[in-house]
Amino acid sequence: MRARTLAWLWLALGVALWCGVFDIYVSRGATEYLQKQAEFELHVRAEAPSMAAVLDHAQRMGASAASLWAGAVVGFGWLTIWLRGGTRPRSQTRGSL
Numbered sequence: 001m002r003a004r005t006l007a008w009l010w011l012a013l014g015v016a017l018w019c020g021v022f023d024i025y026v027s028r029g030a031t032e033y034l035q036k037q038a039e040f041e042l043h044v045r046a047e048a049p050s051m052a053a054v055l056d057h058a059q060r061m062g063a064s065a066a067s068l069w070a071g072a073v074v075g076f077g078w079l080t081i082w083l084r085g086g087t088r089p090r091s092q093t094r095g096s097l
Contacts (some may be wrong), residue, residue, distance in 0.1 A: 003081050010077030016071040022059075027057035028057020 036049035 006081050007078060010074050010081070013077070014074035017073055018066040018070035021069050022062040025058050025062025025065060026055070029055045029062075032058070 033051050033054040035047055036045060036054065039045040040048050
């Protein structure tokens with residue numbers, strides 16, 4: 001495979017990874033809100049939770065964690081292409097006849 005194709009594949013993997021990690025954090029934020037709301041309704045918690053505050057925090061944490069993971073994966077993927085020597089020009093010979 002050509003280096004350019006591999007680089008695009010690593011980038012696509014990074015985008016998919018970013019979306020997956022971000023989704024995990026946001027879904028955990030929704031679960032956290034529901035837990036806090038249940039505790040409030042059972043009078044375990046004094047104040048009612050704010051959905052906006054809980055999900056804003058989950059989105060912030062998710063964006064930073066997803067960016068770190070995706071950046072690391074794409075960066076190391078591109079590093080492997082570079083170490084493999086993917087930037088060398090291809091040979092123009094097609095074999096002997």
